[in-house]
Amino acid sequence: MNERDLKKLKSKKKGKERRAAQKAERARLAAAQLLVNQANAQTDPLSKFPSFINYERNGLTSSLICKKVKELEPELLQWAMNLCKENMRPLYEKSNQGWHEDEKVEEMTEDAAWYLIVLDKAANKPLAFSHFRFDMDYGDEVLYCYELQLEESCRRKGLGRFMMQVLELMAFSNQMQKVVLTVFKHNPDGMNFFKKCRYDIDETSPVDSYEETFDYCILSKMNKMKPTQKTSL
Ligand SMILES: CC(C)(COP(=O)(O)OP(=O)(O)OC[C@H]1O[C@@H](n2cnc3c(N)ncnc32)[C@H](O)[C@@H]1OP(=O)(O)O)[C@@H](O)C(=O)NCCC(=O)NCCS
Incomplete structure (x- = not known):
């Protein structure tokens, strides 16, 4: 075989390999999307874990519920919006994006939003919430934690860590x-907390450069039972 034929053969082989990798990646994405759809089709993803529906520690006597935004009582949703504003507005105002209430309300009420809510059993009032989603993120099936917000009165009692668990x-x-989340770098409480919960910088987190710096970072915790199958195309 002459050099030209050898080159042709090599490039044919490479093309074949690339097409096979593309096919495998398409199959992986379809399987990942299916998992996201299945997770979103549940009525209550917390119902499988009865030992995690109460948090009775450090002076708190509370219960947890998990609902899609459409199933959430309007008063609870309003409370969550108020708490988010109270906790986050100063941090957004310090950031490059600023506080845009309409956008936050829209995000918090999109159909894809799930809510994990902690209720004080005795007073029957809400204490904390997380807005999260089962979603595709940069080609991965993830649980994205959009918010984790606690009333001031119930902080430093282990509840936030429990909710992340x-x-x-x-x-x-x-x-x-x-599990993926975004945190402002100028939120030391949040940064410390997620570090203690063993969250690391995610591969999708933007990297500061000479031209551009970012006031937030993306953190994640990997599912150790599921090694990534991403192909490098
Ligand atoms: C950040 C937040 C979710 C933490 O929840 P929490 O229930 O108070 O945290 P926990 O009690 O589970 O803390 C777990 C560990 O995180 C660390 N931590 C929590 N809050 C901290 C703080 N304010 N400063 C330093 N470390 C903190 C501590 O190491 C703590 O363990 P320790 O109390 O045994 O020392 C809560 O303070 C909050 O809702 N803050 C306002 C909203 C916000 O910033 N949300 C996160 C970004 S979206």
Whole structure:
């Protein structure tokens, strides 16, 4: 075989390999999307974990519920919006994006939104919530934690960490690849908290450069039972 034929053969082989990798990637994405759809089709992803529906520690006597935004009582949704505004507005105002209430309300009420809510049993009032979603993120099936918000009165009692554990349970039992979240760098409480909960910088987190710096970072915790099958195309 002469050099020209050899080159042709090599390039044919490469093309074949590339097409096979593209096919495998399409199949992976379809399988990932199916998992996301299945997770979203549940009525209550928390119902499989009866031992995680109460949090009775450090002076708190509370219960957890999990609902899609459409099933959430309007008063609870309003409370969540108010708490989010109270906790986050100063941080958004310090950021490059600023606080845009309409956008936040829209995000919090989109059909895809799920809510994990903690209720004080005795007073029957809400204490904390997480807005999260089962979603595709940069080609991965993930549980994205959009918000984790606690009333000031119930902080530093282990509740936030417990809620993250519940999100992780729901994520990994539904075969999500990871739990992902965004946190402002100028939120030291949040940064410290997620570090303590063993969240690391995600591969999709933007990297500061000479031209551009970012005031937020993306953190994640991987599902150790599910090694990534992403192909490098
Ligand atoms: C951040 C937040 C969710 C933490 O929840 P929490 O229930 O108070 O946290 P926990 O009690 O589970 O804390 C777990 C660990 O995180 C760390 N941590 C929590 N809050 C911290 C703070 N304010 N400063 C430093 N470390 C903190 C501690 O190591 C803590 O363990 P320790 O109390 O044994 O020292 C809560 O403070 C909050 O809702 N803040 C306002 C909204 C916000 O910033 N949300 C996160 C970004 S979206």
